[in-house]
Amino acid sequence: MGTLFPVAAVLAALVVGAVMLLLLGASPGEGFAAMIDGAFGGPRELADTVNKAVPLLLVGVGITIAFRANVINIGGEGQIVLGALTATALALALPDWPAVVLLPLGLAAGLVGGAVWGAVPGALKAYFGVNEILSTIMLNIVAVQGMNYLLRGPMIDPAEIESGSRIPQTMRLPPATDLPVLVPDTRLNLGAVIAVVAAVVVYVFLWRTTYGYRIRAVGLNPFASRYAGIDVKRSTVVALTLSGALCGLAGAILVFGSESHRMVTDGSTTGFTGSAGFNGIVAALFGGLHPIGTIPASFLFGALLVGANRLQRVTQVPSALVIALNGLVVVFVVSSAIWKRRLEQRAQLEAVQTGDQAAQTSLPGDVAPAAADPPGRDSGTDDG
Amino acid sequence: MAETLPGTGGRGHGLDLAMRGIVKRFPGVLANDHVDFDVRRGEIHTLLGENGAGKSTLMKILYGLYRPDAGEIRIDGEPVQIDSPRRAIELGIGMIHQHFMLVPTLTVAENVALGLASPKGPLLDLAPVARRIEELSEAYGLRVDPGAMVWQLSVGEQQRVEIIKALYRDAELLALDEPTAVLTPQEVEDLFVTLRAMAAEGHSLIFISHKLHEVLDISDRITVLRNGRLVGTVSSADATKAGLARMMVGREVVLEQVRAPVEVGPPRLEIFDVRARGDRGTEAVRGVSLQVRAGEILAIAGVSGNGQRELAEVVAGLREATGGRVLIDGSDVTGADPGQRRALGLAYIPEERMRDGAIGQFTVAENLMLHDFDRPPFARHGFLDFAEIERHCRRLVADFDVKTPSLDTTMKSLSGGNIQKAILARELSANPKVLVASQPTRGVDIGATEYIHRRLLDQRARGTATLLISEDLDEILALADRIAVMYEGEVMDVVDRADADVGRLGLLMAGVRDSGT
Amino acid sequence: GGAGDEAGGGEGAAEQPFRIAVVAPSAINDLAFSQSIYDGLVAIQEEMGGPTKVELAVTDGTFVVEDAAAAIRDYAAQGYDLVIAHGSQYGTSLQEIAPDFPDVSFAWGTAGDTFGLPNVFAYEAASNQGGYVMGVMAAALSESGVVGIIGPIEVGDAKLYVDGFAAGVKAQDPTVDVTINYTGSFSDVALAAEAARAAIGAGADVLTGTAQMVVGAVGVAQEEGVLWFGTQADQTQLAPEIVVASQVYHWEVVLRDMIDLIQQGTLGGEAYVIDLANGGEEIAFNPGFDLPADVKQLGQDTIQGIIDGSIVVPAGG
Amino acid sequence: MGEFFTSAVLVSTVASGLRLSTSYLFAAVGETFGQRSGVLNLGVDGIMLLGAFGAYYTVLNGGGLWLGMVVAITVGLVMGLAMAFTSVTLQAEQGISGIGFYLFGLGLSDLLFQKLVGTPLPIRGFPELRIPFLADLPVVGEMLFSHSIVVYAAFLLVPVAAFVLNRTTLGLKIRSVGENPEAADTLGVSVAGVRYLTVMTGSALAGLGGAALATELGIFQQNLTAGQGFIAVALVYFGAWRPVGVMAGSLLYGLVASVVLQLKTLGIIPRSASELAAMLPAVLTILALVVAVQRERQPAALTKPYERGA
Numbered sequence A: 001m002g003t004l005f006p007v008a009a010v011l012a013a014l015v016v017g018a019v020m021l022l023l024l025g026a027s028p029g030e031g032f033a034a035m036i037d038g039a040f041g042g043p044r045e046l047a048d049t050v051n052k053a054v055p056l057l058l059v060g061v062g063i064t065i066a067f068r069a070n071v072i073n074i075g076g077e078g079q080i081v082l083g084a085l086t087a088t089a090l091a092l093a094l095p096d097w098p099a100v101v102l103l104p105l106g107l108a109a110g111l112v113g114g115a116v117w118g119a120v121p122g123a124l125k126a127y128f129g130v131n132e133i134l135s136t137i138m139l140n141i142v143a144v145q146g147m148n149y150l151l152r153g154p155m156i157d158p159a160e161i162e163s164g165s166r167i168p169q170t171m172r173l174p175p176a177t178d179l180p181v182l183v184p185d186t187r188l189n190l191g192a193v194i195a196v197v198a199a200v201v202v203y204v205f206l207w208r209t210t211y212g213y214r215i216r217a218v219g220l221n222p223f224a225s226r227y228a229g230i231d232v233k234r235s236t237v238v239a240l241t242l243s244g245a246l247c248g249l250a251g252a253i254l255v256f257g258s259e260s261h262r263m264v265t266d267g268s269t270t271g272f273t274g275s276a277g278f279n280g281i282v283a284a285l286f287g288g289l290h291p292i293g294t295i296p297a298s299f300l301f302g303a304l305l306v307g308a309n310r311l312q313r314v315t316q317v318p319s320a321l322v323i324a325l326n327g328l329v330v331v332f333v334v335s336s337a338i339w340k341r342r343l344e345q346r347a348q349l350e351a352v353q354t355g356d357q358a359a360q361t362s363l364p365g366d367v368a369p370a371a372a373d374p375p376g377r378d379s380g381t382d383d384g
Numbered sequence B: 001m002a003e004t005l006p007g008t009g010g011r012g013h014g015l016d017l018a019m020r021g022i023v024k025r026f027p028g029v030l031a032n033d034h035v036d037f038d039v040r041r042g043e044i045h046t047l048l049g050e051n052g053a054g055k056s057t058l059m060k061i062l063y064g065l066y067r068p069d070a071g072e073i074r075i076d077g078e079p080v081q082i083d084s085p086r087r088a089i090e091l092g093i094g095m096i097h098q099h100f101m102l103v104p105t106l107t108v109a110e111n112v113a114l115g116l117a118s119p120k121g122p123l124l125d126l127a128p129v130a131r132r133i134e135e136l137s138e139a140y141g142l143r144v145d146p147g148a149m150v151w152q153l154s155v156g157e158q159q160r161v162e163i164i165k166a167l168y169r170d171a172e173l174l175a176l177d178e179p180t181a182v183l184t185p186q187e188v189e190d191l192f193v194t195l196r197a198m199a200a201e202g203h204s205l206i207f208i209s210h211k212l213h214e215v216l217d218i219s220d221r222i223t224v225l226r227n228g229r230l231v232g233t234v235s236s237a238d239a240t241k242a243g244l245a246r247m248m249v250g251r252e253v254v255l256e257q258v259r260a261p262v263e264v265g266p267p268r269l270e271i272f273d274v275r276a277r278g279d280r281g282t283e284a285v286r287g288v289s290l291q292v293r294a295g296e297i298l299a300i301a302g303v304s305g306n307g308q309r310e311l312a313e314v315v316a317g318l319r320e321a322t323g324g325r326v327l328i329d330g331s332d333v334t335g336a337d338p339g340q341r342r343a344l345g346l347a348y349i350p351e352e353r354m355r356d357g358a359i360g361q362f363t364v365a366e367n368l369m370l371h372d373f374d375r376p377p378f379a380r381h382g383f384l385d386f387a388e389i390e391r392h393c394r395r396l397v398a399d400f401d402v403k404t405p406s407l408d409t410t411m412k413s414l415s416g417g418n419i420q421k422a423i424l425a426r427e428l429s430a431n432p433k434v435l436v437a438s439q440p441t442r443g444v445d446i447g448a449t450e451y452i453h454r455r456l457l458d459q460r461a462r463g464t465a466t467l468l469i470s471e472d473l474d475e476i477l478a479l480a481d482r483i484a485v486m487y488e489g490e491v492m493d494v495v496d497r498a499d500a501d502v503g504r505l506g507l508l509m510a511g512v513r514d515s516g517t
Numbered sequence C: 001g002g003a004g005d006e007a008g009g010g011e012g013a014a015e016q017p018f019r020i021a022v023v024a025p026s027a028i029n030d031l032a033f034s035q036s037i038y039d040g041l042v043a044i045q046e047e048m049g050g051p052t053k054v055e056l057a058v059t060d061g062t063f064v065v066e067d068a069a070a071a072i073r074d075y076a077a078q079g080y081d082l083v084i085a086h087g088s089q090y091g092t093s094l095q096e097i098a099p100d101f102p103d104v105s106f107a108w109g110t111a112g113d114t115f116g117l118p119n120v121f122a123y124e125a126a127s128n129q130g131g132y133v134m135g136v137m138a139a140a141l142s143e144s145g146v147v148g149i150i151g152p153i154e155v156g157d158a159k160l161y162v163d164g165f166a167a168g169v170k171a172q173d174p175t176v177d178v179t180i181n182y183t184g185s186f187s188d189v190a191l192a193a194e195a196a197r198a199a200i201g202a203g204a205d206v207l208t209g210t211a212q213m214v215v216g217a218v219g220v221a222q223e224e225g226v227l228w229f230g231t232q233a234d235q236t237q238l239a240p241e242i243v244v245a246s247q248v249y250h251w252e253v254v255l256r257d258m259i260d261l262i263q264q265g266t267l268g269g270e271a272y273v274i275d276l277a278n279g280g281e282e283i284a285f286n287p288g289f290d291l292p293a294d295v296k297q298l299g300q301d302t303i304q305g306i307i308d309g310s311i312v313v314p315a316g317g
Numbered sequence D: 001m002g003e004f005f006t007s008a009v010l011v012s013t014v015a016s017g018l019r020l021s022t023s024y025l026f027a028a029v030g031e032t033f034g035q036r037s038g039v040l041n042l043g044v045d046g047i048m049l050l051g052a053f054g055a056y057y058t059v060l061n062g063g064g065l066w067l068g069m070v071v072a073i074t075v076g077l078v079m080g081l082a083m084a085f086t087s088v089t090l091q092a093e094q095g096i097s098g099i100g101f102y103l104f105g106l107g108l109s110d111l112l113f114q115k116l117v118g119t120p121l122p123i124r125g126f127p128e129l130r131i132p133f134l135a136d137l138p139v140v141g142e143m144l145f146s147h148s149i150v151v152y153a154a155f156l157l158v159p160v161a162a163f164v165l166n167r168t169t170l171g172l173k174i175r176s177v178g179e180n181p182e183a184a185d186t187l188g189v190s191v192a193g194v195r196y197l198t199v200m201t202g203s204a205l206a207g208l209g210g211a212a213l214a215t216e217l218g219i220f221q222q223n224l225t226a227g228q229g230f231i232a233v234a235l236v237y238f239g240a241w242r243p244v245g246v247m248a249g250s251l252l253y254g255l256v257a258s259v260v261l262q263l264k265t266l267g268i269i270p271r272s273a274s275e276l277a278a279m280l281p282a283v284l285t286i287l288a289l290v291v292a293v294q295r296e297r298q299p300a301a302l303t304k305p306y307e308r309g310a
């Protein structure tokens, strides 16, 4: 029931989008048909949607860990870049290794790169009291310049120097690091499986392991956690590190699963990440800050982005419209959360009037499913 | 802006309030169920009831913070709609909230001036505010420095600021929600002097407290609520402690616990010349040495802000000692973290239970496991064992009589008393060698207080060394074997229960050393 | 959706329009890189008989390489006759996509490499040539003996242009100082503006710059009254008083050839360069700027020298 | 290195730093109001872009600079109203709705630009306003007193903001609402009202910051701000929620950027290291906070929506 609200919010945003299309002289009907077709129209479209969703899911799941520790990680962009760089560097360094070793190793390198870029703001916050919003914004800037430096200098494809064209890109990575394509004739690759597995692992981690318990405890009440013998500072660092690691993994997958099998920069972060570091936050929220809920949320959000690109191509409106629409969807989705909360409160209220004690469950929004809660669902009122 | 600056004086003398058929529902509870409540001019009328009975809710409705689902409020016979605190203030209603409504980063004068028009238009002008605060301080015996930052004030001073805020706005009717819960006996006395003076001037006063002797002392009439419903209104002259307790709880309550003699064992908690800084960086604990033996309750009495809290935190490992040593069961734990101390047998009931003792949004079960979640049998190889955890928590909830709809209920939706019982369950389940209990029954109703006292005495009988920190002298006299009085970070004296009486403790708490009469 | 009403007469009765799609990294009206290809396409469209004969589809502002790849794939799948990837960073994606659509012709700019694929064209501009010409004029015009160049990041077309310009300055007058400042961003207009101020502060009285963020620098040049040379598009309208000349690309020169080849059944394999000789590059003098005749002559001589081969412009390094 | 320390270079470096700080300063001081009242607006960059476009478009069409400023402020107010509605009334998660507003502003400003303007034609900004006497002082005259009116306005905003926050009844309400909204509510202060006001003020200033950028540069382009709004938000944290601190942060950021530019222009920083040099402002901002060891507490209610009785 509660998931209807984000969906309704997306639809509302699209209505505004329809008005904008009309103003631009395009037909909304044609536009939205193109959008649906572009996102779901066939195996190739579905594969693109899934591929677009993969970094959103990984970032979203990472963000969930940070959020649960009460840290807002808006450094996803930089962490993706770092993960991509370390994964790429490793692949370039070990060109002859077999796929069974090199691929996992490369992905692990991505994890590590992102982890480091998450650990820095984590440590700055825990040990120096530097607010993570400040540090992650600044570290995004550092990361993009680092990327430009490396891809223009030390990591550039030697052929680019030779030919003098100096396109800031690495050479083609060893084929061993190509993510295997799962469905022939599409671009659906192993990244999708990795992301879903990561989401499940994070779910288990957060709600079934002692370390996850620590992170959630610290996020909700650092004072009580400290008294409970939990190292609050370390938990903050760990949460941001893990969050960064997942973003880094997304970066590695972006490179290994890319069309060109190499890392390319246009000089901006977005040029590489496609704003996944931001959009992943929205996907996480859409998914109720729950790793499992983030899976369908990322898929829908990926569909929206892929579909909107097709919309642009079919209706020939400026692509800026797609960005504006993306923003509207984000605003509408976060704003819709209140109706969901209200609905759940009302359900509790009615349950009381009918004397149904069982419906008196945890407050909405917390969505902190205890042991018995099925994954991916808010402790709803309908299964009491 | 309707309010103006000082000097306008009262607009009349008190209000006649009538609340009729008030109903208020919250998700999961019927907090007020057709409650009728009257206050007359010049009267001090007490609202009494267990935790969660609906007292605060009724007051918040009166102050425009909640909208009632049904019912009517009349002031001086006229029906009124109170839809915001602003409206309540306009009507001459003031409220001292259970949790202080102060902005800690502002000065006293700024807190008082907040929301009022300034004689200089948009510009702040705090000088006349400070003057008027001093006048009010004078008139009602409410000493406070207008220029002090609120976060630097003791709880008692903060409360005075709250009262001044209401008086400043010419409150004719003042509601005080558990104003004494955080005060020392002397401060309670001072407050009562103020309240009586106000009543004598014709102010109408609503008083809420869980302490029956205070209620009997100050009230003209007493209205009892239970589970959101009105039980009845009695005249204070006709009421007795036992009778009130029965009205509140619906059964007989044992008001005095029997303190059986217990064999005292070896020292379990030893504190040598401990020093520590307070939150503001000043030295809060200045060379305290104490010993607590097995089977003994050592109480620390004192006006709040004299280093008791800091001392408890040093013992619990939450605050660094700047000097001295702490030993638990013979082991030096001065540099140890809370977890290590716990392993040696320490348990701690923190003063700020929702801050240090519990995680509000965690479930009851998760809170009960807060210290043990990472050790077998509750966790294996880093994974939580939910079956084991549930079994354990069920037992604790049953043993400690924690009233909760389920183990998956969030902690913050329990009543204050039940939260305290859950913390007690967690802390006592390990049968600690040393227990530090800070204000264990503050704000807790008499039923739960009775229960908690019994558990503390049980623990004493089982050989636990208890360091009890309380500002409630009744509680101290009911439980302690020895009493240490702290004043300005030092122990004034340690007296045996047998030699202690309220007068002597009061003098020590005021910093007057025993002349040995 | 296919537009194009059935225009009666002509050669083939039911002739389909020639369909061209272009994917570009910045906006098609950026007065710079992306605008140059768009202007070329529009020119070709006019030349070939308007929208009924040539259908254009544009996806611009596509700085995300993977999104560009998706767009390229999508246009190819929709059966466009020519899909242009107008960004050197798109090349390696194109290399993967083109073999999947052997019946579609692709063009990659700006680059000199067709990857040996039969259905890929490549096109680039010898932007160093125009740069060189303008560098020569800049040296001649500079009174302070300092010339400033502002670039985005040191790659591709931008680097080629900057190096050519610097070489031209030095060739004309080795004593003139050249300050080169790559701001590190294609988009940070404010930084480009401050880089221009810094160059002026260092004594420069003639400036040039490349990529879309230089619009900020042009404004500063105008405000401070120093001269400006533009590239990639005619930048006269940005600052009519101080723009001396701009190097303008006429991609239609190579596009025309590509389309001919495609219509004859050759889908790629050719690498084109526009330069001063083939008319793909033009130095557009600002008619409103009072350029001393000798300097203009110097410029025209240099152009001629490059065309006839008597002047060899170094190609970066 | 010696050539860097000639007074001409120093003067132009400092002057350039001041100009670079200007748009941050508008946006960051505006954001300070919102944050002091408990609302985080991460959408500043998008609002700046829309404000920049509004001003640019107005001036381009002959509306004049002052009208351009008014348009930018109006655009900011409208965006602020929307932001306040989502964060205050609908209690949306502020960090995220802000990113939504950013993307919206980024896309819409570009869309409008492409549809209404197309080619980035130049406009003329405010002329240099030399302050009598002061501008004639040696060295400092050129450095500090020969700028356009928007630069002075940005710096004048700092004492004004500090005065409003610390010396007015409104400021008292803002500070209270950001620390303890419940307490303010019980005294009849409208928490929502104050927050709408601060968010809209902040957004208006963000719009003005965008306008300052567009008129100073005399141009508009897609993503003109290049992320300045995000840096402005970070500078509020840097400045510990005080206008003067925010100014210090803006100056630090602007000056480091201009020093780097200058050193690159003089060839002191080699071209191969230009990206590394571009990191410097960000790195130094973080380091400054680490070293300055200021543990300023953020407003206690920052990012927390307020609902009576919740």
Ligand SMILES: Nc1ncnc2c1ncn2[C@@H]1O[C@H](COP(=O)(O)OP(=O)(O)OP(=O)(O)O)[C@@H](O)[C@H]1O
Binding pocket: B026, B027, B029, B030, B031, B049, B050, B051, B052, B053, B054, B055, B056, B057, B058, B098, B413, B414, B415, B416, B417, B443, B445, D309, D310
């Ligand atoms: N904002 C709220 N939302 C939901 N439930 C609430 C809220 N406030 C109070 N309640 C519930 O309403 C009931 C009455 O609460 P109230 O605060 O009035 O009790 P009280 O008599 O003041 O208790 P105490 O003695 O502990 O202060 C309780 O069951 C409580 O859980």
Ligand SMILES: Nc1ncnc2c1ncn2[C@@H]1O[C@H](COP(=O)(O)OP(=O)(O)OP(=O)(O)O)[C@@H](O)[C@H]1O
Binding pocket: B051, B052, B056, B098, B412, B413, B414, B415, B416, B417, B442, B443, B444, D309, D310
């Ligand atoms: N938002 C809420 N939702 C549910 N219950 C609430 C809420 N706020 C308060 N309560 C409940 O209302 C009752 C009264 O709460 P109140 O804030 O008066 O403090 P308390 O429980 O009496 O604790 P203390 O006296 O120590 O302050 C408690 O049962 C508390 O758990």
Ligand SMILES: [Mg+2]
Binding pocket: B055, B056, B057, B098, B177
């Ligand atoms: Mg209460």
Ligand SMILES: [Mg+2]
Binding pocket: B051, B098, B178, B416, B443, B444
């Ligand atoms: Mg209470």
